Amino acid sequence: MSLTIEVVNQAADCKKIYLIGRLDTNTAQQLEDTIDKEVNEKTSMLTFDMASLEYISSAGLRVLFKTSKALKKHGGHFGLMHLQPQIQKVLDIVKALPAVPIFRNEQEMDDYLDAMQQKVLDGDD
Amino acid sequence: MKSSLTTRMVLWITLSVIAIFTVISSYDYWFTHKLLNLQLRQLAELEVSASETEVSDMLDRLQHQADLTASLIKHVSPSQNKIESMLATAMRQNKEAYGMAVIVEPSNSSQNKAEAYASYFFRRGESLNFVNLASESYKLRQKQWYLQALQLDSPRWTEPYFDDGAGEILMTTYLVPIRNNKGFTLITIDIAVSTLQKMLAQMEDKQGMSIYAITPGRHIISGNDESLMLLQLDEVSLQVNKTPFLFNTLLDKIKNQQSGNFSTYCPKIKEACEISYAPLGDTHWTLLVGYSHVDLAAQLNTYNIRRFLQIACGVFLLAFVILAITRRQFLPLKELDKATKEFAQGKLDYTLPAAPRNDEIGSLTQSFSQMQVSLKKHIKELQHETKQRERINSELRTASQIQLSLLPSDNKLNDTSLGVQLSAYLQPARAVGGDLYYYHIQDDQSQENSPLLRFVIGDVSDKGVAAAIFMARVVTAIKAIEKQAANPADLLTQLNHQLVEDNEACMFVTLLAGTLDLHSGELKIASAGHPMPLYLRNSNTSTSKNNTVTQITQLNGPALGLYEYEFEALEITIEPNSYLFAYTDGLDEATNPQGELYGEENIITCLQTQTLSDTNTLISDTLRAASQFTNGAEPADDLTLLAIHWVGIKK
Structure with a gap:
């Protein structure tokens, strides 16, 4: 079984990546290559939509963790959406992404983004 | 292969050539045959016509001679001497004529009654002979031809007869009767049947035909064909009963002095042949000619055989070329x-x-x-x-x-004095892997400290070489830190601190670390993103045979290498003669060919139902159950199992 990756540019420097299939040892490199290409210093927000992700292995977790680390370094934000129970369980055990927000729907993501913007504005005052 | 290719080419080309030539030759044969047939027919008709002319001319000449003599006698009435000398002259001029006669019978009523006489000149060799037909010995008045002549109104040929007493041969005679007031005069001219026969035979030889002269009374005079000689044509019909209709038609036509031709089967030459017949002028004779296509067909066949041989040779040569x-x-x-x-x-x-x-x-x-x-x-x-x-x-x-x-040099430990048994199993999915385990018994023989079993099981993210290198780093660090660490939580915190540094590749390891007090059964256990071990008891009190399997409460921090974290340890006391079973995701995430995961429930069921005897059996039974599930599917991840049996020290 393979992994299908769809990248959607939502706004300037704001991207959403749909993961469909299995993110395991065999497909992790594929995602890593995509992220190397799509994510750079300017990326302010990256969300993985995992509604159709059926399985994640430790190799997949490593890529997610690496992505979050890379974004954090440049002040970018990283989020996950629509986690299936088995994925949620793996994340809970490994705790690889403790500070990463997990959105159940689009509204939650929008709220998070609004809060982030507010925080930036507040910081400017 | 190539020989058959050549053979096939030669065969097909040759067959094509033969087919083409056959079509052309067939057309050619048909055309030639038609043309030759036409030519033959024309040629045959020409020859028939030539034969008719020849016979007709001869008979005409004789008739003419007789008619001329009769006319002279009728108008001039010459003397007997003069007539006889005329006949002699005529005989010398007409070589075909065998004999000529003049018979004079003066009428009784005639005033100046002339002398009756009957003079006959005939050829014998080169000389001309004379016979007086009126002599007693000849018996003129009894002769058939004379009796016929007496009945005649106009000139006519007799049927062939043997002239006994005068000509002494087989002959036919042209009779010219003259009746006037002076009485009855008869002029005759003979032709020997043999002369006619010789003539016909010559023509037959020359033209390759069968020629028959039919007399007015329908007697047949043949050339070479002796079988029909002098037969009456009407009687022949009795013999030729195969085509009676055709023959009767022929007979009627000949009787009516008509001409024509038809094709029929000729028994004599055993071939189809053409029959042509035509009356000979005003002589009342008919000439019947039979000719066949045999010669021509034979010629055509010869031509065709030669042609076929030529083509065959040509094709043969062509095949070779x-x-x-x-x-x-x-x-x-x-x-x-x-x-x-x-x-x-x-x-x-x-x-x-x-x-x-x-x-x-x-x-x-x-x-x-x-x-x-x-x-x-x-x-x-x-x-x-x-x-x-x-x-x-x-x-x-x-x-x-x-x-x-x-890894520890021995994957089995059986210390009866301390009452502990341990078995481990590690199988990387590839040549090298990221799974690890470690154990160490700390027994300083002092009274203050109980002997401790330290154990670790871990799984580095991903697999292969990168995981293996990271695993080496983890194991080395564990060995270095282990002795200073106060408890498993402290071990994990220190280990994590080391691994977080310089972890650009973002590798991480899930790890379970524990210590078991071999005197009290006190278990301290800390987890970094790793599932807690399963706790197994051999429940004697239970009515069911099943073992009691408990999942130790999950209390864990993040996997090591991600970020700094202060780990906590869980403390419980296990019962004597109980088991601990820890594993990596190579077991619960083992996949069968249908893509289904083995899962925690299957592991628990397997542990509940097996007979607990020692840690080796526990591991081998678990592996057997898992391999039955995966049914030969390629292992996706490294697999490590660790089983501990605490018997409890007998004090």
Whole structure:
């Protein structure tokens, strides 16, 4: 079984990546290559939509963790959406992404983004 | 292959040529046959007509002679002497005539009654003989021909008869009766049947026909054909009963002095033949000519046989020429075929034949040559790659050995004095892997400290070489930290601190660390993103045979290497004669060919139902159940199992 990756540019420097299939040892490199290409210093927000992700292995977790680390370094934000129970369980055990927000729907993501913007504005005052 | 190609080409071309020639020859045969038939018919008609003319002319001449003499006698009334000398002269002039006679019977009423006489001149050899027919010995008045003449109104030929007493041969006579007031006068002219027969025979010989002269009374005078000689045509019908209708028609036509022709079967020559018949002028004779196509057909057959032989020879030669040309043209192909066979046997250095011409075969040879070069190159590359792979494999084997040496030297521990038994199993999915386990018994023999079993099981993210290197780093660090660490939580916190530093690759490891007090059964356990071990008891009190399997409460921090974290340990006391079973995701995430995961529930069921005797059996039974589930599917992840049996120290 393979992994299908769809990248959607939502706004300037704001991207959403749909993961469909299995993110395991065999497909992790594929995602890593995509992220190397799509994510750079300017990326302010990256969300993985995992509604159709059926399985994640430790190799997949490593890529997610690496992505979050890379974004954090440049002040970018990283989020996950629509986690299936088995994925949620793996994340809970490994705790690889403790500070990463997990959105159940689009509204939650929008709220998070609004809060982030507010925080930036507040910081400017 | 190539010989049959040549054979097939030659065969097909030859067959095509034969087919074409057969069609052409058939048309030619039909056309020639038709043309020759037409020519033959014309020729035959011409010859029939020539024969008719010849016979007719002769009979006409004789008739004319007799008529002329009769006319003279009728108008001039010459004396007997004069008439006799006239007859003699006529005989000398008409070589065909056998004899001539004049018979004078003066009428009784005639005033100046003349003398009656009957004079006959006939040929004997070269000389002319005279007979007085009026003599007693001849008996003129009893002769059939004379009696016929007496009845006649107009001149007429007699039927063949033997002139007994005068001519002494078989003959037919033309009778010219004259009746006037002077009485009855008869002029006759004979022709020997043998003369006619000879004439017909000559014509037959010359023209290849059967010729028959039919007298007015329908007697047949034949040339060479003795069988029909002097037969009455009407009587022949009795013999020829095969085609009575045809014959009756013929008979009627001849009776009515009509001409015509038809085709029929001629028994004499046993072939189809043409019958032609025509009346001979005003003589009341008919000439009947039979001629066949046999000669012509034979000629045509000869021609055709010769033609067939010519074509056969031509085709045979053509086949040879095609064979020679094809062989010659296909020679390079044969060479190429040989080269291909050598190639197939792996002899890639075999020299290809030079491309002879810039044709298809030449192009094929060139392509082959290119293929040879490409193949050689490809094989060389393949050899190089194989060598590379072998080198890498060899390196991996060494790496695997090094990695194994990082693990405890013995994967089994059985210390009866301390009442503990331990078994471990580690199987990387590839040559090297990221799974690890570690154990160590700390027994300083002092009274203050109880003997401790320290154990660790871990799983580095991902697998393969990167995981193996990280695993080496983890194991080395564990060995270094282990002794200073106050408890498992402290071990994990310190280990994490080391691993977080310089972790650009973002590798991480899930780890379970524990210590078991071998006196009290106190278990301290801390987890970094790793599932807690399963706790097994051999429940004697229970009515069911099943073992009690409990999942130790999950209390864990993040996997190691991600971020700094202060770990906590869980403390419980286990019962004597109980088991602890820890595993990595190679077990619960083992997949069968249908893509289903083995899962925690299956592991628990397996542990509940097996007979607990020792840790080795526990591990082997678990592995057997898992391998039955995966049913030969390739393991996706490294697999590590760790089983501990605490018996409890007998104090």
